Amino acid sequence: MKQGAQDSTGIRTSRAGGGAVPRVPSQPRAGDPRSEQEPMAAADLPGTGARGEHTHGEPPVPGPRPLVRRSSVRGQILQALRTALVAGELKPGEVYSAPALGERFGVSATPVREAMQQLTLEGAVEVVPNRGFRVIERGDRELAELAEVRALLEVPVMLRLARRVPVERWAELxxxxxxxxxxxxxxxxxxxxxxxxxxxxxxLSLSGNEQLVQIAEDLHRRAQWPLVGGPARPARADLLADASEHTALLDALVARDVDVVRTLATEHFAGAD
Known part of the structure; x- marks a missing residue:
């Protein structure tokens, strides 16, 4: 990775001596409008622990310790944590503390804790008092239920859109x-x-219903979290098979073949993971 490149989480890293080296962002001057984060409290400094959370005995978080820009730091941390969940870097059933994760990202525990609270609302993690946050353990049944709900929500919309959306709009996708x-x-x-x-x-955005898009995205994100005991890395062939269904579905939408759209969309969600 070249200097200033981004890793899979979108966080910038630097290279020194052949390895990725984290650079802790410089503290802003007083009145600097570029800073969107409050100064770090002593208890929030990486590695010091905060709010009774302990880092000893918990599993190490894999990957380099990347640099997080101070602007919009909370949003960057949230996206990085979501990516780590999908990639399986944060294991189901394991407990992670905000200070330990903050040390990885080169920031205080505060934005990490706030991002984890958002993931709690989304159902990805749960609070473990005085320890941190446990990644929720999910099984095949929950995945099947999510796929069923997504199908009930998205398939009727796709069928309606197949009859109404001009061909050129589908071509844009x-x-x-x-x-x-x-x-x-x-x-x-x-x-x-x-x-x-x-x-x-x-x-779904072609429906013009923003609430629909938001709800569908939330369900989709939940369906992408790893399962307990599942493979750390999905088979490339499975991903390619899923992706090929997108192009086939789009071809059917362009052709306005509603019957084929119904069949492909139903099968797509039946095999969703």
């Missing part, structure tokens, strides 16, 4: 469908998850 194929070819679950979600959101 071709790059997104092709992007899912390229992402699947990488074999990276996190990369594919982003492309997959972008395609589905673009399809």
């Amino acid at each position: 071709r790059p997104l469908a092709e992007a899912t194929v390229r992402a699947a070819s990488s074999g990276c679950r996190a990369t594919y998850a982003e492309a997959d979600r972008a395609f589905h959101s673009a399809v």
